[in-house]
Amino acid sequence: MVRPSIYRRALVTGASLIGLVAATPSLAQQTQPTGEPEMVDEIIVTARRREETLTDVPISITVQTGDQLAQRGAQDITALQRTTPNLTLQVSRGTNSTLTAFIRGIGQQDPLWGFEPGVGLYVDDVYIARPQGAVLDLYDVERVEVLRGPQGTLYGRNTIGGAVRYVTRPIDQDDPHFRARAAYGSYNQRDLVVSGSLPLTERLAVSAAVGRFLRDGFGENHFTGGETYNRDVTSARMSVEFRPTDALFLRLSGDILQDNSNANHGHRERPVPLPLAGLVTPACRGVLPNVYDTCAGLGDRNEVNTAGLALSAEWLINDTLTFKSITAYREGSTVGGGIDFDNTPAPILDIAAGQPNAPVDVYADDQLSQEFQLLYEGDRMQGVVGLYYFDSNARGQFDTVLAAAGITQGTSGSVDTTSFALFGDVSFDLTDRLAVSVGGRWTQDDRSADVFKANYAGLGSPISGRVVAPFAILTDYSAERTFEEFTPRISATYELTPEINLYAAYGRGFKSGGFDMRGDAAATPSTVNGYDPEIVDSYEVGLRGSLFDRRVWFSTAVFHAAYEGQQITTQRVNAAGTSVVSFVENVGSSTITGWEFEGRARLTDRLSANVALGYVDAEFNEFLSYVPNPAPPPAFVQQDVADQRQFQNTPSWTGNLTLTYDQPFAGGDLIRLIGSMSFRSDSSMFETPFPDVDQPGYELYDVGVLWMPADTRWRVALHGRNMTDERYRTGAYTFAYVPAAPSTLIFGDSVIGFYGPPRTFTLSVEYDF
Numbered sequence: 001m002v003r004p005s006i007y008r009r010a011l012v013t014g015a016s017l018i019g020l021v022a023a024t025p026s027l028a029q030q031t032q033p034t035g036e037p038e039m040v041d042e043i044i045v046t047a048r049r050r051e052e053t054l055t056d057v058p059i060s061i062t063v064q065t066g067d068q069l070a071q072r073g074a075q076d077i078t079a080l081q082r083t084t085p086n087l088t089l090q091v092s093r094g095t096n097s098t099l100t101a102f103i104r105g106i107g108q109q110d111p112l113w114g115f116e117p118g119v120g121l122y123v124d125d126v127y128i129a130r131p132q133g134a135v136l137d138l139y140d141v142e143r144v145e146v147l148r149g150p151q152g153t154l155y156g157r158n159t160i161g162g163a164v165r166y167v168t169r170p171i172d173q174d175d176p177h178f179r180a181r182a183a184y185g186s187y188n189q190r191d192l193v194v195s196g197s198l199p200l201t202e203r204l205a206v207s208a209a210v211g212r213f214l215r216d217g218f219g220e221n222h223f224t225g226g227e228t229y230n231r232d233v234t235s236a237r238m239s240v241e242f243r244p245t246d247a248l249f250l251r252l253s254g255d256i257l258q259d260n261s262n263a264n265h266g267h268r269e270r271p272v273p274l275p276l277a278g279l280v281t282p283a284c285r286g287v288l289p290n291v292y293d294t295c296a297g298l299g300d301r302n303e304v305n306t307a308g309l310a311l312s313a314e315w316l317i318n319d320t321l322t323f324k325s326i327t328a329y330r331e332g333s334t335v336g337g338g339i340d341f342d343n344t345p346a347p348i349l350d351i352a353a354g355q356p357n358a359p360v361d362v363y364a365d366d367q368l369s370q371e372f373q374l375l376y377e378g379d380r381m382q383g384v385v386g387l388y389y390f391d392s393n394a395r396g397q398f399d400t401v402l403a404a405a406g407i408t409q410g411t412s413g414s415v416d417t418t419s420f421a422l423f424g425d426v427s428f429d430l431t432d433r434l435a436v437s438v439g440g441r442w443t444q445d446d447r448s449a450d451v452f453k454a455n456y457a458g459l460g461s462p463i464s465g466r467v468v469a470p471f472a473i474l475t476d477y478s479a480e481r482t483f484e485e486f487t488p489r490i491s492a493t494y495e496l497t498p499e500i501n502l503y504a505a506y507g508r509g510f511k512s513g514g515f516d517m518r519g520d521a522a523a524t525p526s527t528v529n530g531y532d533p534e535i536v537d538s539y540e541v542g543l544r545g546s547l548f549d550r551r552v553w554f555s556t557a558v559f560h561a562a563y564e565g566q567q568i569t570t571q572r573v574n575a576a577g578t579s580v581v582s583f584v585e586n587v588g589s590s591t592i593t594g595w596e597f598e599g600r601a602r603l604t605d606r607l608s609a610n611v612a613l614g615y616v617d618a619e620f621n622e623f624l625s626y627v628p629n630p631a632p633p634p635a636f637v638q639q640d641v642a643d644q645r646q647f648q649n650t651p652s653w654t655g656n657l658t659l660t661y662d663q664p665f666a667g668g669d670l671i672r673l674i675g676s677m678s679f680r681s682d683s684s685m686f687e688t689p690f691p692d693v694d695q696p697g698y699e700l701y702d703v704g705v706l707w708m709p710a711d712t713r714w715r716v717a718l719h720g721r722n723m724t725d726e727r728y729r730t731g732a733y734t735f736a737y738v739p740a741a742p743s744t745l746i747f748g749d750s751v752i753g754f755y756g757p758p759r760t761f762t763l764s765v766e767y768d769f
Contacts, residue, residue: 058501058503059149060148060149062083062084062146063146064144066141066144072674072702073702073704073720075137076138077135077136080144082656082676083676084146084654085614085655086654087102087614088102091754092111093109093266093730094339095132095264096135096261097132097257098132098134100730102119103119104594104618104650105647106118106509107119109648112517113365113394113517114517115514117158118160119158119162120151120155120158122163123136123255123308124166124167124168124310125326126310126328127390128330129390132306132334132365133257133332139181140168142168144164144166145167147159149505150507150561153439156388156421156443157443160510160511168237171206172199172205173199173243176196176197176198177197177769178195178767179194179767180192180194180767181193182764185760185762187218188214188215189214190212191213191764193212204240205240205241208236208238211234213231213232219291219292219293221296223284223296223297224296224300227262228262229264230262232259232260233258236256237254239251239253248313248314249315250312251310251312252310252311253309254307259304260302263339266343266752268288268294269287269693270749271285272284272344273737273745276348276745280295292758294340296344297340297346297347297350298351301335301336304332306331309328309329311326312324320378322375323372323375324371326371327370328368330367331365332364333365334362334363341735341747341750342748343750347402348403349746349747349748350399351400352464362396364394367391368392369389369391371386371388371389374386381429383424383427384425384426387421388419388420388423389420390419391419392417393414394414395413395415397410398463401459401460402747405746406458408455408460409454409455411453411518412463414449415514418446419443419444420444421441421444422442425440425489432495433494433495434492435493437492437493440487442484442485443485443512444482445482445512447482448478448480449479449517451475451477451478452475453475455470455471455474456468456469475527475528476521479515479528479529479530481513481530485512487507487508487510488506490506499545500544500547502541502542503543505538508537508538509536509538510533510535511567514530514531516530516531519584520582524626527583527584531584532565532586535563535564535565540558540559541558541559542556542557543555552599552602554598557595558595559593559596560591561591562591563591565586565589566586567585568687569584570582570625587622587687588621588622588623588640589620589621589622590647591618593618597611597612598613599611608659610658611658614655616651616652618647620687622640623640623642624638647684648684649684651681652681652682653680656676660672661674668709668710669707669709669710670708673703674704675701675702677700678700679697679698685729685732690732690751692751693729695729698726700721702719702721703719703723714768715768716764717763721759721762727758729753736751737749
């Protein structure tokens with residue numbers, strides 16, 4: 001149900017859109033002011049692995065340039081959620097730099113090793129397989145592209161919902177370049193980014209960028225005294241570009257990130273149950289008034305490290321053929337305090353050992369990828385064919401401590417993935433106005449897993465260094481599976497006018513199956529067989545273009561998707577109510593239908609507007625889930641509960657309205673004022689509604705003031721984000737006490753929420769030479 005205020009906001013945004021179109025006849029007589037950024041339709045994108053204007057691409061795509069993002073005060077890629085229709089892009093629950101991504105209702109929020117995302121993240125055409133460390137800071141970036149709908153033909157792996165492409169700035173081959181940006185803001189925010197490039201010879205150039213991001217916490221851990229929601233991040237990138245001949249181009253790039261921000265244990269949303277109150281100090285038994293505060297006793301330590309190296313080569317064979325190679329290696333690790341689900345000093349329900357700051361939960365991964373592309377660019381035909389190889393390993397271990405029950409559940413395992421794909425996409429200009437594109441991808445994924453899970457008496461297991469034998473081995477197996485799929489795509493584009501294109505497209509998306517690293521074979525023996533792939537068949541019709549000498553640009557699309565085999569992670573108490581069990585289920589089928597609109601117009605010579613609006617109607621047709629069987633012995637049975645489930649992280653309505661006003665001054669100085677309102681209607685944190693943590697609809701208001709002197713080397717900006725200081729959840733965990741099952745008391749009624757940033761102000765100064 002859409003909250004009334006949100007509904008009114010949607011109507012207001014729609015009315016604004018009508019106003020933009022109605023106002024366009026008078027726009028043709030206006031002139032653009034100094035400092036006006038490029039109209040969106042001039043942006044060159046590479047969504048189809050070749051350069052095209054945004055208007056020509058038959059894909060629903062939102063593009064934000066690095067300058068646009070900076071002018072809006074965006075600090076990392078999660079800011080795209082405010083301005084992109086039907087997109088959820090948030091910091092994952094319990095972390096500071098792990099990414100949760102959903103597009104049009106498709107994605108996943110479980111960052112467990114071996115469970116892969118449904119939205120692909122690419123940095124300069126290199127696929128980032130794991131969400132850890134993927135909340136990328138926005139610096140030294142040329143543009144970010146959000147491709148909505150399955151991208152299985154050209155991007156393949158796990159782009160069943162869409163893809164996010166982060167494109168860094170190219171090196172200026174002619175002149176040295178230096179840029180520095182310093183910022184200070186609320187909660188003692190201190191950011192410093194320095195970047196530069198240098199041509200060493202006519203054919204050799206280097207570039208580098210380093211960012212340091214610090215901020216005090218939004219809240220406090222009342223038990224340890226540490227900060228919560230703080231930032232302590234260092235990241236860097238470096239590139240070397242070499243052109244040994246006019247036909248050959250090489251680029252070697254590397255990046256590294258270190259996140260030492262404190263662990264994020266969330267906020268307890270219910271008081272500690274009375275029977276367990278004796279385990280907890282009085283100050284930590286209730287619900288803390290500040291949603292950013294916690295009483296977690298697990299410690300503040302959290303370390304996330306990622307690094308990557310990529311070599312791309314481009315060979316111009318002749319005027320029509322180009323050969324490309326992209327070789328990349330990445331690795332990452334996470335060591336920290338885990339997640340204190342009960343949010344109290346007592347280890348009622350902790351993901352780690354019983355001792356604060358013990359390095360128990362460990363996550364690590366590495367990946368190697370190789371892609372070859374052959375591109376053809378003719379007068380009436382363009383296309384690309386290629387090969388892709390991917391090899392990765394992900395591994396981890398953690399303890400689940402249940403003090404009231406006096407047991408620890410130790411979980412460890414690893415998964416290896418080897419993937420091979422053949423792909424191609426070719427476009428034909430049948431007439432001067434009509435073009436068709438036909439493509440397909442064949443993918444084979446080989447998965448092998450080792451999974452171990454056992455119960456230990458007392459607090460701790462061999463994972464945390466405690467010498468103790470298990471009293472019950474729940475899971476202990478090794479298994480292999482192979483998944484294959486062909487994912488076609490076909491589209492047609494018709495040029496209604498030289499500035500407006502109509503397109504229709506069909507595409508299939510594929511995300512391979514795998515093995516549940518938390519699977520409890522004692523509760524559900526079928527977990528050893530793994531889970532099956534997801535398949536999406538998506539249909540889309542869109543209209544995109546510009547009007548009135550490109551003073552108005554718009555893009556709109558309607559879509560329908562049939563979703564089969566959706567993989568959903570469910571964690572709940574076991575049938576006996578004495579421990580935690582996890583399922584990754586292929587729950588059945590669902591239908592997703594929706595609409596999107598994006599528009600931009602210059603209302604006067606000083607005032608411009610951006611509008612975005614998205615609608616999604618996502619429903620489960622079948623949802624087969626394990627539910628407790630009341631008949632003895634305690635066990636789980638499968639039932640269709642589609643009428644009791646809804647899509648997670650998928651509000652029906654999303655939207656944004658941004659107004660930009662330019663005030664020029666004598667001498668060439670320019671003041672730019674930016675005001676923005678974004679909204680999201682009601683959304684569920686999980687497929688099973690849980691009112692204590694499900695997020696009602698909300699609006700966020702942002703403002704910015706930029707001073708751009710006539711000497712364009714300088715820029716000074718003041719940004720305010722979340723001006724109404726809205727409290728909104730971005731994630732949650734629910735291990736609730738169920739009075740009908742008294743044994744569930746051992747979980748401490750642990751219902752916790754994670755929240756987006758409060759109101760903040762940031763003053764930044766940038767120098768560009």
